[in-house]
Amino acid sequence: MIPASRLAPPLRASRPINLKTEPINGAKGIPLGNGQQLLSLRMAICQALDEEMRRDERIFVMGEEVAQYNGAYKVTKGLLDSFGPDRVIDTPITENGFAGLAVGAAMTGLRPVIEFMSWNFSFVAFDQIVSNASKMCYMTGGMFPIPLVMRGPNGAGPRVSSQHSHAVEALYSHFPGLIVVSPSTPYDAKGLLKTALRQDNPVCFLENEMLYGHEQDIPVAEYLIPFGVGDLKREGGDCTIVAINRCVHWALEAAETLAKEGISCEVVDPRTIKPLDIELIVESVRKTGRCVVVEECYRTGGVGAEIAAQLMELAFDDLDAPVERVTTTENPMPYAENLEHETLPKPHRIIAAVKKACSR
Amino acid sequence: MSPAKSRESTRQAGELPERERAAIRAEIGRERLLAMYRQMVLIRRFEERAEVLSGQFREGTRIKKIAGFLHLYIGQEAVQTGFRAHLDPARDATVTTYRCHGLALLVGIPPNELMAELFGKVTGNVRGKGGSMHFFSKEKLMLGGHGIVGGQIPIGTGAAFSAKYRKTGGVSVTFMGDGAVPQGTFHESLNMAGLWKLPAIYVVENNQYAMGTSCHRGVAVESIAAAKAPGYDMPSFTYDGLDLLASWKTAGQAVAAARGGQPVLVEAKTYRFRGHSASDAGLYRSKEEVDAYKKLDPIQRTRADIAAANWADDAAFDAVESEVAEIIAAAVAFADTSADPPSSDLSRHVYAEAAP
């Protein structure tokens, strides 16, 4: 049995960004008493950065519009005021340059945090991430670990078309040496980012523009969430849905609908893709016998492909049906509303996949 | 971190004296100047309409038909208008950023098609697949509409390479923002063009900001074209991009150089009158600054030029407005009544359909 205590605190209903009600300094939550505070996901990230920058002077934040503009999505709001221009640094539009600069800084005693305005622009920096950051530790016989956090929004934004809608979990998971974190809630984002800032490997920290406004009551007291430990976002007995990042919310929506039809789904959020908590997934599948993986990456070589393969290796006898994958369809993101809707792994497609798995 | 530098104003590039204006006007001629004026008005009104339809502007009721990013070219029209006038659509290629509505209209893509694209309809310029940032025309050699800052610069370079390879006599004009200058692709492209003497024109539309980053916080030198061009063995031009006459004059010289096999780097000092895109509070610049530049509105200045030459009266200007208004009303109606793309379009065009 999975202890119910693994369930993270429930989300508040999401509200659109309301910069008026959010405090000037993104790092300061709204106190709720009882040792709790209200944080949006964007504030949770800011608070983690703020706390860790106070602990460790080697941490600096660098990226396009992170300082004076407070971040293109206002995630770094207030950090410039708190830490000054030596530690919160606006860059030109020069992703390959500042990603490589961060690797060099990490090799010489600093702990950089770089923001990609979106992960789509990390492709400009692909060479530095893959050829340098991911391999430096290994290639130097352990001489140069790279304590580096690369963060920014990932996945489809609202109707922003082909070049601005990539989800990169599967892509960056492919490379040994990188850690890939993809949180779905403010609570998880804060705890995981703090862990990222205290360890010595390059981390791809994948946020989501569409979740920045999500709010949650989370503890004021410090906590960390280790890498490789997944979380149950909903308990159920008929079918396991493994969902990543924004898809967790679509999976929960689908599970709610399916519950009304008598199908009880368990929603597993791996939270980190690499390392992956396959044990939690296997444990859940032992109970349900069925598994649907939901992600915003493409199907070919996606995270679902990896999970399906691992389930075949580890839980072949426990499966009552083939693992279903609900992914972004294999096309660049189209702009048209109806086509975008069909491209994304939205609840209607999750529901169909669960029903298919449960029909066996 | 870097020492503050005083911001250059477009005026520093030199306001042309009236004598010179008259000479350029004479060179352009009445018909061509009126045609360029009309094109600028078309771009301006098209975008103002798109802005309303994107819900960025609340005018009474909010009618949101356009989603995603909407980067408006308003204020910068004179730059591409001046260049387009010197190009031969049969052999000269153009390419630009996501701020691409102006160029698309200038090369002659029908407004109906463009508005339908903004609406995400199957009748759109790229079948509803691209939206505001991705306008293209194969026929007019307009190679995009690109969302990645700096991503289009090698493409423009490739078009120049292709023209030289195929001996078409064509040139390519690559437009970019000041924010693209720090990208590697800028330097890689200019070096290749300089090395191989490609018929390439690179136009930095320096509107003084890359999103919220003013140019002096993003580029290490004060004067982009003048400082960078020598490093790639190119001549440079810097001019007042809010002035159509200066734009036309400079473009003519740049295109002539490129046709002769000499790549050039041009910097048009300009200004964007609107925010970067929909969600830009604009806290990085003062209202006074924006208002001061709005007084240099290129459309108003061109109108004044035309009036100074007595080439049109108020009735003629009004006629341009009403003709353009009709075109835009028709485009909106066309977009509105067009169909969504069929579901079969989801997987169509991921790969090429015809064998080469």
Ligand SMILES: Cc1ncc(C[n+]2csc(CCOP(=O)(O)OP(=O)(O)O)c2C)c(N)n1
């Ligand atoms: C590689 C890359 N990084 C970041 C962005 C996000 N972004 C879009 S436009 C822009 C500013 C570009 O400014 P500039 O080149 O001056 O062009 P302007 O918008 O002023 O026309 C930024 C940072 C992007 N699209 N691509």
Ligand SMILES: [Mg+2]
């Ligand atoms: Mg600019």
